[in-house]
Amino acid sequence: MPQTPTDATAPAGRFGPFGGQYVPEVLMGALRQLEQEYERAKGDRAFWAGLNDYLKQYAGRPSPLYFARRLTEQLAGAKVYLKREDLNHTGAHKINNTLGQVLLAKRMGKRRVIAETGAGQHGVATATACAMLGLECAVYMGAEDVRRQALNVYRMRLLGAQCIPVESGQRTLKDAINEALRDWMASVEHTHYCIGSVMGPHPFPTIVRDFQAVIGRETKEQMHAAEGRLPDVILACVGGGSNAAGIFYPFIGEKAVRLIGVEAAGEGLDGSRHAATLARGRPGVLHGMLTYVLQDDDGQTLPVHSVSAGLDYPGVGPEHAFWHSTGRVEYASATDAEALDAFELLSRLEGIIPALEPAHAIAYAAKLVPTLPRDRIVVLNLSGRGDKDCIEVARLRGAT
Amino acid sequence: MSRLQTTFRDLHAAGRKTLLPYVTGGYPDAATTVEILRQIDPQRCACVEIGIPFSDPIADGPVIQTSFSRALEHGFRLDGLFDALRAARDQIAVPLLAMVSYSIVYRRDPRHFVEIAQAAGFDGLIVPDLAIEEADDLAAIGRERGFPLVMMVAPTTDETRRRRIAAISEPFIYYQALAGVTGERSALPPDLVQHVQQLRAETGKPICVGFGIATAAHVQAVCAVADGAIVGSAIVRRMNESVDRGDSPPAIARVVAGFIRELAAALP
Secondary structure: OOOOOOOOOOOOOEEOOEEEEEOOHHHHHHHHHHHHHHHHHHOOHHHHHHHHHHHHHOOOOOOOEEEOHHHHHHHOOOEEEEEEHHHOHHHEOHHHHHHHHHHHHHHOOOOEEEEEEOOOHHHHHHHHHHHHHOOEEEEEEEHHHHHHOHHHHHHHHHOOOEEEEEOOOOOOHHHHHHHHHHHHHHHOOOEEEOOOOOOOOOOHHHHHHHHHOHHHHHHHHHHHHHHOOOOOEEEEEOOOOHHHHHHHHHHOOOOOOEEEEEEEEEOOOOOOOOOOHHHHOEEEEEOEEEEEEOEOOOOOEOOOOOOOOOOOOOEOOHHHHHHHHHOOEEEEEEEHHHHHHHHHHHHHHHOOOEOHHHHHHHHHHHHHHHHOOOOOEEEEEEOEEOHHHHHHHHHHOOOO | OOHHHHHHHHHHHHOOOEEEEEEEOOOOOHHHHHHHHHOOOOOOOOOEEEEOOOOOOOOOOHHHHHHHHHHHHOOOOHHHHHHHHHHOHHHOOOOEEEEOOHHHHHHOOHHHHHHHHHHOOOOEEEOOOOOHHHOHHHHHHHHHHOOOEEOEEOOOOOHHHHHHHHHHOOOOEEEEOOOOOOOOOOOOOOOHHHHHHHHHHHHOOOEEEEOOOOOHHHHHHHHOOOOEEEEOHHHHHHHHHHHHOOOOHHHHHHHHHHHHHHHHOOOO
16 A cells, blocks of 8 residues: 655755756746645645545556566576556556646646646546546647657547647657646646656656655565565666656665666667767756756757657656766666567567567666576566557568 | 946936847847847847747747747857857947846856856846746856846746845846747736736836737837836747748848837837
């Protein structure tokens, strides 16, 4: 059973030097309101009881911690467990956050919810929570992602949400965030912006992490039940970083557990076509936060690339920037090609089609696990299922 | 006291009203910006806001976004614009305010950014994505170097914040007429007069009003209560159209300067 998060983030919403609130004045009132409402909700047992009930009865939590026997045999190293966030309602970890935030929006008396989406999973999860809780919903999605993720566009519309293609900039996730922020500036009185990752201005990185931390808490309990101990390594993919923050956060104080985030190396870290913000970026300001970003010397955002729409982002959550700077979490990367191989590997060995985002973590596991002794345990956060990616992968593999 | 502060102190004391035009810097090139600035009458315009093109301008509507992305596609570089302005300093009579995202200021380091902006001939700074929570350092650098930081107040800003903003905003307060992004609107918000009067009563500082101010009639109406009217998208739309027609830099400058004169003629 998930518990009420107890620790507090620094008052200014800082993780070390990272985080903060770099937004136009017009949004500051709404951020303050959200911060105060979340503080109240945090101490309200009825709020968590309500959310936990939805997570259990509606989203299908707890998600299983599955021992991947054939993957373990194939990699011939540590034992590999998969945290099955792909089995949640709507097919990814995103529902943990959207149920929490849409309940907060209702508490604040907002009648409309907006969201950005990359791969479409957060858009679908927001549209789902809004349908179930009876709120109006609009989702901004880069036009390039609308093309790559047609199935999710249809799902959002079926769920009664408006899905708005964004034609500006690179027409991907960052541009969808810009457009959602612009909408929010005009609609802030009656609209909540349900950010999909541990990013943006304070208090979003903290709120989203807290709602996603259910993944890590369950993992801890399930690992104790299965093995009677903590895992040695936890792996998760990192775009904005919400599934990684969710599984890492309850283990941050467990120094014996290695935490590894896997970024998208796209066509390789030596060129410019990647989205490995922590590996190749530097501290800067984007989308209301001070964090690692991929920018040129003028502060202009650089174009990024990943085969996975959900990792195709030139920033990263500020708490990841902090964990990176302190060394508590290691950050690695996997290329498009490696992720596509991993997509097929897990499908064939375990009968689980992963989303392209966690396929990056699987790709890294395929390198790491064989180097570890057999008595070690690796948990991989399988943050979403891959149905949404099948058509695009088939196209890339020349199967259509 | 900086040139800009003196200008606003004198205006305020004389009860005179002013127009603050906004043009996208380095659009379509730095020479055009210089040509526009040379033609602006400092008697009518207390300063010009130069918008620094940015890849992710979250506070801007489609018109200014278009100008930014075109400038960047044509290879806009901050140093190119600053070099051109510095070289033309003697030809530009009107004070200049840089309107720039904190993403850019932070990348260049706030102190260094202020130094190079001053060297280029700028007189102050507006950072539309920097709320007071994060503004102390930049405001302090500005005070130290006589380079004022203009802060924005929105219709959603409560009284406590309005007072905090007024305490650091120099030499005027930028009142954002409506919640939303930059862009032309057909009518002014009905509560604008009341909001401006309230802000004036609370702060006693000069107030200039922007967002949605698009016509000579708007300028006139705004200046009935405020010290100045800020016009951005209506000007930049004409720049976009002029660029679309393939106009030369002097022709673009004529279009812009002509429209600014038309707006300024409406000042009381």
